[in-house]
Amino acid sequence: MLDKKIAFIGCGNMASAIIKGLCKNPKVDPQNIIASRRTVDQLESLKNEYGIDITTNNSFACEVADIVVLCVKPHMIERIAQELKDKIHPESTIVSIAAGVSLLTLHEYFPNQHYIFRAMPNTPAQVQEGMTALCIGNHNQEDSRVKDILELFSNCGKCEILDESLFSAFIGVSGSSPAYFYMMIEAIADGAVLEGMPRDIAYKFAAQAMLGSAKMILETQEHPGRLKDNVCSPKGTTIEAVSVLEKNGFRNAIIQAVVAAAEKNKSME
């Protein structure tokens, strides 16, 4: 993948995060990345900071690319396909990161294309801690084009192949979940501010606690319930907090949020 030219069509929040994550890898040549959107300002700042190529001409970006990553909003994908379907080389790979646009639909939009994949990254890609699911349809995991896309997203964190039937659930659990985690950090800091702590250090303490807790899950493989129990001393501070969370439907709220994101994705497909 390192020698492939990659075009990002629609360079907003998510594409910028992926590009920034990619460019943190010294092996990635920024000159192999070209980003396209209609407004120039944000493109210029990406170019100045990372040395990537930029353009406002989607067709030009696609004509020079081996891999085209579609990063526009879901409702724009059909229009973009009409614009670009004859501009992308049939041997090139298309990856769509749009929620709610199935592989079947993508194949209808790009009838000349054989290599079409669907990915669901998340914004922590920017700090190379992203989690991306990759749906490869009927392609083989050993196909070099699949490996290229796995490598692309692995440069921004972790990337795993996932069956499309689990894509909606994945959006609920990973694509959208950074927003819930940020809300939790914000709320924890609000609590600390209420107790007199300056907000900036409260964000730092809460974020580090979340980072460490996530690492514990990934590195110890312990059940989250056991890790939670280990924090709760008998008659201690934590069980008081846990009791309040349960009284206020914390876990049910999270479960319903994940289901809501997944159902929204299904309703778009």
Ligand SMILES: NC(=O)C1=CN([C@@H]2O[C@H](COP(=O)(O)OP(=O)(O)OC[C@H]3O[C@@H](n4cnc5c(N)ncnc54)[C@H](OP(=O)(O)O)[C@@H]3O)[C@@H](O)[C@H]2O)C=CC1
């Ligand atoms: N945000 C997230 O956390 C995640 C988002 N996604 C998916 O990523 C996609 C993009 O989301 P996000 O980055 O949040 O959205 P943004 O609105 O931030 O980015 C979309 C970009 O598309 C550009 N755009 C719009 N029309 C065109 C066009 N005709 N040609 C070229 N560029 C165009 C816009 O820039 P301009 O107006 O300058 O052209 C804009 O910067 C969505 O499909 C979403 O489902 C997936 C995973 C996570």
Ligand SMILES: O=C(O)[C@@H]1CCC=N1
């Ligand atoms: O909110 C959205 O639709 C996108 C998809 C996953 C995260 N953001």
